[in-house]
Amino acid sequence: MPDSVPSPAGSLRALHAAGELVAAYPQVRGLLDGAPAHELDFAGRALARLDPDEVLAAHPGTPVVRVAVTGRGTVGELVPALTGEAARHGMLLRTLVCGGGYARELADPRSALYAHAPELTLCVLDPLTVWEKVAEPWLPIEVTVAAARQRALLAELAAAHAAHAPSGATLVLNTVPLLRRFTHQLTGLAQRAELGGLWREFNADLLYMSTPAEGLAVLDLEPLLAAGIRADDPRMGAYADAHCTAGLLAAYAREAGHLLRALRGGAKKCLVLDLDGTLWDGVLAEEGPEGVSASGSLRGAAFGAFQRAVRQLASQGVLLAVCSKNDPAPVARALAEHPEFPLGAEDFVTVVADWGSKAEGVHTIAARLGIAPEAVVFADDTPFERETVRAGVPGAAVVPLDAEPALHTEHLLADGWFDTPTLTEEDRLRPTRYAQRERRERFLNGSSDYVSGNASRDATGHQAFLAGLGIRAEVSPAREHESARLAQLSLRTNRFNLTGTRLTTAQVRQLADGSGTLALAVRAADRFGDEGVIGAVFGRVDATGLHLDNLVLSCRILGRGIEEALLSGLLYAARAAGLPAVHALWRPTRANGALRTLYPDHGFAPVPRPGAAADGGSLRFRHALERVTPVPAHVRLRLRLTEAEVETCTPSRT
Template structure:
């Protein structure tokens, strides 16, 4: 029995025995083996699960509240959406509106859609969007008028969603496929071209509505239909008011699941690549460094196309690494000198070339980069190697490559592992910052002690109110930072933008640099001020800069700045989250005392600092901190000249 058939049989057996809820953590590995038909069958089974049963068996399961509405019947989307989310370890808590109810659902603050409190609202625009209001007979001009009316309506509904949905919720729209049965009702080729042009302008306007900071995302369906997905089923449309084909809904669900994962910050960071049969044509151990080919034949050209895909991902912050069963010296020679292979060893942040287990190699790469195996995507054309990594590298995504290199790019991009709401400058410079980290580590190894190493780094930290161009990066940190995250709270760009603009709330961006380079935005502080003092709602610092005293300098500086601002106290709290246990003692180490937190339940701890007996900012950090645009800059040199008794 094939692995695919066995996985499908296992899912069915779990359902038949009533064990699906209890086995939910096993599903990503099983569903990864299924083809589209298998996923369709599994989706129908999973849609019958009660999410409460899954959460009762596994309280830590990551659940996503999603509301689905649209211009026509949308119930067919739920099974596909359920299984696509399950593939990524997410649990759907769904709500679907009635047929054609999207205007009422989104405009009415008392609608069932808003009562569901979704974090994602999918407003499905089917292929009859616009056409149901076009008069008959019609000319392209009539379609243009209705398309513009539809765009204006959607803009109004987006505003209503922003006002009535929970903070941080995202409204998801989509482009609308143009059906041949409409274009070819125009017998004049000139008019047909005019219709095509205005329709593309309508879809372009929809795409321009995408704005992560405003809580709007737009899925582009044209790449799906261009790949051969039929947009409609005329029979379902006529008899069931369901104007999207099952194939389109399945593809839509896949893209929506990628979006849900990206909005939660669950984005992979590193692509670990095999070499032989993956990045080049040939076997290095047999053909030698000069014999493997990357571009000079038709088949090798397919590998070259895959290499360009990899380069494109790397240009946007995806870290590249190699895990190859080869001797290190031939690998280095092939990467350094091959005439038709532009990538070099310097393009990879880590290269593991030996004859050990690929699973161990992936773990070694992740540990060396300071990331979890779950942040890794592994691509290899060997079934054995893929299975070994899947079995022993927890959470790592495995890309199913095969002997056809022309399809490598499609396989790699199929699941949007590296998707983010918006690519930032910090993303684009990620590889260089990891190289800077490696240079720091070499410098540290040669230092006589850690304190002298820190003094020699020349660390500079700037803390200031967040600017608009920094919001996307701060949202990334809020969504993706686990280790140094005082409360575990996740904020999207729209929430952060509102907090940054509030009269009493604040968002402070933390930027760091040292002799090895500029780390960019590495942290953020969120909170508000009132008569009782400054309330630090959360503080996040990227794990890549921990251990340099930056987090200590920021909190020490914040306390001194609060004194300068005449505030009576600083309040903070720690709440347990996925991986933040190590920072439970962070506030007490800086002089905070535990206090009761009004209205809070659970295992969290509230803290208060009376702003007496302040610590100086660590001497090896040069800090500049400004609480607000109207207040002066605090510099660490000034703090060092003060004593606790004089403050």
């Protein structure tokens, strides 16, 4: 009998026992993918013992996050769970646990917390956070006064964190559980209800403080407690000053890990769904479009509820696609005509229905949408298909559905794969933008001048296609409501991101409002519709010229000449403003290697720089503005470099 395949925890235990965990650190992410809670607990405890410097020495490209953890009592137990969650998402933590009390640590700019320079500060508010300021005997109104003072203190500490932490850092607070051992000290039922209402107002005020894109996030613990997690253990509180249970801290760490991934731009973009046993009840190939169901029975209704949850995600910009082992015609008919389905054919941006590998299907979907395969979440009820995608599409998230459709929604939402700091109007319009993209593709394929297989005529036909699009682009200082979108582009765009720099909304606003700094929004439209804000330019202007600190463009508009128009337009505008040169930086990331020659292709000369290799291979360039590549003839570009200067770039300018 062949040996059984070891569990992820078993493999990790073996590496740990052999002293090979540091050498194998890049494998940890895959080993923890889909691991159950008890395996994550062991993994976190083993990984928390590793020296980050040793891991970085062996794997220099590992993303590192500096984290500070503080609270009122003992909070160190959070670190292993948080370490395991970070490793699941491919990140390595440098963690400082502060023991001086959160109020003092956050208020003092010279504290160890700020010396650590954290990107993420977790301030754990335990169930005794308010009660330590309430003297006995008490009435609900006295608890309210203490809660109001606590709320004011937290606002002051959040302001201190914004002032003293590194730019772009995020402070994380949480709602405070109300314990039965306090509520039931009130014997009057009316007073007990009053306390419950006042406490919920306190937590609501905390939640209204949350602005994750601007450096303050508040985790809501109520859904975790509603799932059956106990908030406190009186014995641990009395004897160890630990006022949150290990289960609550593990769940907190999971939510904090999702937040960290979102702040680092790791939100997924596309949900790829199986059909039989996933989206509907029944087997299409056996029962036909009329035989499958998402209502009409208790089991069928569970599939209908799952479809409604998926539709809710789509309403917020999650792209929906199908990857099914079925013939395409019945699939198309079922999606378009079935009267029971909350989802219809128009809700899916693309469908792959064939009998090939689902890993190949996911790659096909990603290629059609112009997104990286790792931006996909794949949901399927068949273990074999899930393992096929997990092995064949590294980096894609795989959701382990099973034979119980009533739990599909819970499994899909468990890891917050689509969480983003702020939902923008561009997010909501994303499916519409991709529908416009499909119409462009049909226009291209139907062009009479486009002849497949003939290189010269293909080129001519493609130029005719571009000319027929009527592309219009506008570049100007970001408007107030566009700051969140520019920050989101810096977070979520990987392929056309010249430096990989991630910015928060607050940082974008600082650039937009600063003296000599630039945060320009790139907008585009064509005959098929308005694309909205599809790019960003971050830079500075000084006596030496225009400095392009980063250029970011959405992948969905690449290949239309907008990137060439943008760069040429910036050069024209700098020359018209009388600047002596334009300076630019390219910093390599895992996804932007194709952009290494972008600046040289537009006349930039490399600037020799000693120590560039030590700076991660970054390259600097300079353009003397003597000869500027013309804006592509098919793009109508308007570019405003600053509020005071207006420059219109036309194709005829040289």
